[in-house]
Amino acid sequence: MGNAIFTKPELAALAALRARFLDGSCAGGGYWKSENDLALYDASFGERIGWKWDAVLGELHARGWRPAAKNIVDWGCGSGIAGRRVVGAWEGFESLTLTDVSANAMRFAEARARENFPKVRVRMKADAADAVAGSLLLVSHVLNEMDDDAAHRLIAAARRAEEIIWVEAGTHADSRRLIFVREKLRGEFDIIAPCTHAARCGMLAPENAAHWCHHFARVPSEASRDARWAQFGRELGIDMGTLPYSFLVLTRRGTDTADMRGFSRIIGRPRDEKGHFDVLSCSEAGVEELMAQKRDVPELAKQLRKGRAAAVQRWTREGRRITGATPHDSAD
Ligand SMILES: C[S@@+](CC[C@H](N)C(=O)[O-])C[C@H]1O[C@@H](n2cnc3c(N)ncnc32)[C@H](O)[C@@H]1O
Numbered sequence: 001m002g003n004a005i006f007t008k009p010e011l012a013a014l015a016a017l018r019a020r021f022l023d024g025s026c027a028g029g030g031y032w033k034s035e036n037d038l039a040l041y042d043a044s045f046g047e048r049i050g051w052k053w054d055a056v057l058g059e060l061h062a063r064g065w066r067p068a069a070k071n072i073v074d075w076g077c078g079s080g081i082a083g084r085r086v087v088g089a090w091e092g093f094e095s096l097t098l099t100d101v102s103a104n105a106m107r108f109a110e111a112r113a114r115e116n117f118p119k120v121r122v123r124m125k126a127d128a129a130d131a132v133a134g135s136l137l138l139v140s141h142v143l144n145e146m147d148d149d150a151a152h153r154l155i156a157a158a159r160r161a162e163e164i165i166w167v168e169a170g171t172h173a174d175s176r177r178l179i180f181v182r183e184k185l186r187g188e189f190d191i192i193a194p195c196t197h198a199a200r201c202g203m204l205a206p207e208n209a210a211h212w213c214h215h216f217a218r219v220p221s222e223a224s225r226d227a228r229w230a231q232f233g234r235e236l237g238i239d240m241g242t243l244p245y246s247f248l249v250l251t252r253r254g255t256d257t258a259d260m261r262g263f264s265r266i267i268g269r270p271r272d273e274k275g276h277f278d279v280l281s282c283s284e285a286g287v288e289e290l291m292a293q294k295r296d297v298p299e300l301a302k303q304l305r306k307g308r309a310a311a312v313q314r315w316t317r318e319g320r321r322i323t324g325a326t327p328h329d330s331a332d
Pocket residue numbers: 021027028029030046049075076077078079080081082099100101102105139140141142145146150
């Protein structure tokens with residue numbers, strides 16, 4: 001972000017954008033009034049969303065997964081952060097289609113993508129439903145702005161994609177919306193992440209109503225030391241140390257070969273209690289509250305304390321007690 005400090009008018013513009021994101025009055029994308037708003041968003045809220053994409057893409061890289069589609073559609077592109085992160089993540093994409101209800105947003109995203117990736121064919125399209133066929137569909141922080149009709153149109157278009165990477169905020173409401181999408185699409189797609197299974201989402205069990213499927217991305221260390229980010233957090237009341245997100249990665253049924261059977265995923269941030277961690281764990285068996293005693297699994301406890309434990313693990317258990325943990329990336 002650099003060390004130049006935001007001016008008062010810039011902070012006011014960011015605060016106004018944020019208020020519209022939070023109060024749900026932003027349907028229709030009419031809030032993108034100017035290129036300046038988009039540039040400010042791109043360097044602040046957008047960049048924070050970029051860190052969530054980095055976490056998702058990092059996990060996919062660690063899994064050795066890559067999309068087969070050569071054409072990308074970024075649906076509800078805003079300033080275009082998702083498309084740019086994904087084009088930069090793998091070689092070989094041929095085109096990027098940007099779509100949004102806001103023409104200002106599409107224009108901004110198109111110019112940035114062209115500047116960054118001159119070899120990729122970049123275009124904007126107000127109606128991109130046809131372009132989704134056979135593509136890698138990206139959706140980022142859009143669902144809470146959509147009414148039911150718009151969400152159903154998006155889900156109908158998504159059914160024609162080859163692969164889908166969908167990232168939303170890590171709130172209870174946004175995670176629950178994404179679970180709705182998962183349930184709609186899981187008949188036609190294999191789930192790459194976050195789930196280790198294709199069964200009905202365990203969060204939908206009545207006893208799990210208070211939980212939600214969310215994860216935490218890392219804030220880059222340069223940003224933690226940057227005066228402008230500190231000002232951004234302070235003035236807008238944003239906790240710069242925590243970056244929750246929810247996500248879903250799908251590929252057309254039958255194309256994924258990775259076997260996640262027997263693995264579980266840690267949900268949210270395990271709670272550090274005296275002598276143990278409370279771990280919310282999701283697997284084919286459902287969502288369960290488990291306990292990792294530090295003396296039983298010292299290495300896991302150390303990783304949990306540092307916030308660095310692998311999210312996907314194979315547990316050995318005695319009832320609710322975790323007695324052994326093998327991270328997915330070292331399980332072969
Ligand atoms: C919070 S912004 C997120 C932008 C971008 N995807 C990101 O992650 O930074 C939501 C975007 O969705 C767009 N949007 C809202 N409703 C939409 C709809 N029905 N169809 C397409 N885009 C929509 C808005 O114009 C806005 O650009």
